[in-house]
Amino acid sequence: MERREFLKKTGVAAVAAVAGTTIAAPAIWAQGKTYQWKMVTTWPPNMPVLQVGAERFAKRVEEATNGRIKIQVFAGGELVPPMGVFDAVSAGTVQVGSGASYYWAGKVPAAQWFSSVPFGLNPQGINTWFYSAGGLQLWEEVYAPFNVVPRPQGNTGVQMGGWFRKKMEKLEDFKGLKMRIPGLGGKVVSKAGGTVVLLPAGEIFTSLERGVIDATEWVGPLHDLRMGLYKAAQYYYYPGWHEPGTCLEVIFNKKEYDALPKELQTILDAVAMETNMWSLSEFEARNGEALQELITQHKVELVKFPDELLDGLRKLAKETLEEEAAKDAPSKKVHEAFKKFKEQIGVWGSISENAYYNVIADKYSLKG
Ligand code: CA
Numbered sequence: 001m002e003r004r005e006f007l008k009k010t011g012v013a014a015v016a017a018v019a020g021t022t023i024a025a026p027a028i029w030a031q032g033k034t035y036q037w038k039m040v041t042t043w044p045p046n047m048p049v050l051q052v053g054a055e056r057f058a059k060r061v062e063e064a065t066n067g068r069i070k071i072q073v074f075a076g077g078e079l080v081p082p083m084g085v086f087d088a089v090s091a092g093t094v095q096v097g098s099g100a101s102y103y104w105a106g107k108v109p110a111a112q113w114f115s116s117v118p119f120g121l122n123p124q125g126i127n128t129w130f131y132s133a134g135g136l137q138l139w140e141e142v143y144a145p146f147n148v149v150p151r152p153q154g155n156t157g158v159q160m161g162g163w164f165r166k167k168m169e170k171l172e173d174f175k176g177l178k179m180r181i182p183g184l185g186g187k188v189v190s191k192a193g194g195t196v197v198l199l200p201a202g203e204i205f206t207s208l209e210r211g212v213i214d215a216t217e218w219v220g221p222l223h224d225l226r227m228g229l230y231k232a233a234q235y236y237y238y239p240g241w242h243e244p245g246t247c248l249e250v251i252f253n254k255k256e257y258d259a260l261p262k263e264l265q266t267i268l269d270a271v272a273m274e275t276n277m278w279s280l281s282e283f284e285a286r287n288g289e290a291l292q293e294l295i296t297q298h299k300v301e302l303v304k305f306p307d308e309l310l311d312g313l314r315k316l317a318k319e320t321l322e323e324e325a326a327k328d329a330p331s332k333k334v335h336e337a338f339k340k341f342k343e344q345i346g347v348w349g350s351i352s353e354n355a356y357y358n359v360i361a362d363k364y365s366l367k368g
Pocket of ligand 1: 159217218219243
C-alpha cells in the first residue's frame with residue numbers, strides 16, 4: 001500500500017473511532033490485503049473431476065474473494081511429488097493442498113477414516129458425519145498437531161470393485177491373487193490371502209494386460225474407461241466394498257488459514273463445501289454415461305461379487321479396522337466415533353434409502 005493511501009485509510013479509521021463506530025484500523029488493513037497462494041495436488045495434470053476440481057476450487061475462491069485470494073495450482077509432481085503434498089502444507093512450503101487423507105496413513109494413521117473405510121459410509125453418510133455429527137471436528141483435531149486444517153472437497157461416489165482376469169466365486173479365490181489395491185482395502189485382501197501390489201497409475205494398465213497382476217481396482221466407470229482397463233481384464237466387479245464413497249480433501253496450512261480475516265475463512269469453507277457437492281455430482285453423472293459406454297460399446301461383463309464372498313470380506317474388514325485402530329490413540333478415538341455414527345445412521349438408512357432402493361431396484365436392473 002502507498003504511504004499516502006495508508007495515511008488516508010488510517011485517518012478514516014481514526015475519525016470512525018472518534019465517532020464511536022466499531023470500525024478499527026486493522027479491519028481496514030485486512031480489507032485491502034491480498035494473498036498469493038500456491039496449491040499442490042496428488043493428481044496427474046487434467047485428471048477429470050479430481051485435478052479439475054482442485055483447479056475449479058482455486059478459480060471459485062478467486063471469484064468469491066474478488067481477487068483477494070489468488071491460488072496457483074500445481075498438479076502432482078509439478079512442484080512437489082504427489083505423496084509430498086501433506087508435508088509441503090504442514091511445513092508451510094505452500095499454503096494449500098488437495099488429495100485424499102488415506103495417502104497420509106504412514107504419517108497420520110487416523111487419517112484413513114476420513115477418506116474411506118471398507119464397508120464404511122457412502123457419500124451421503126460421510127458428509128453427514130462431517131457436517132452434522134462431529135466428524136469434521138475430529139478430523140481437525142487429528143491434523144492440528146501437523147499444523148494442517150482439513151475440509152472435505154469432493155467425493156468419488158461408491159467406487160467399482162475392480163477389474164479381474166478370472167471369475168471370483170468365493171473368498172478363497174483371493175488366495176494367491178495379485179491385486180493392485182491400496183489402503184485399508186488392500187489390508188483386507190492380504191488377510192484373505194491375496195498379494196497386494198502397489199503401482200503408480202501409469203503402470204496399472206500394462207501390468208494387468210501382461211498378467212503381472214491378476215486384478216486391479218481404480219475408481220469408477222469414468223476413470224476406468226479412460227485408462228482402458230476393459231482391454232486388459234474381462235470381468236468388471238461391483239460394488240466397491242473397499243471404497244464406498246471416498247472423500248477428497250483440501251488442506252490449508254493452519255498458520256496461514258488462522259491468520260486470514262474471518263470473511264475469507266468463511267469463503268474458503270463455503271467454496272470447499274460447494275466443490276464437494278459439485279465433485280460428487282460430476283462423478284455420478286459422468287460415471288452413469290461411462291458405464292453405458294462400457295456396456296454397449298465395449299461389451300464389458302459386469303459381475304456382482306457373490307454375497308457370501310462379500311460377507312467373508314466384511315468379517316476380515318472388521319478385524320482389520322480393529323487392528324488398525326489399536327495402533328495409536330487418535331485412530332482408536334476416530335474409529336470408535338465412526339463406528340458409533342455408522343451404527344446409528346445405518347438403522348435410519350435401512351428404513352429410508354435402503355428400503356426405497358429395494359422398491360425401485362427392478363426398474364434399473366442391468367438385465368432389463
Ligand atoms: Ca480406488
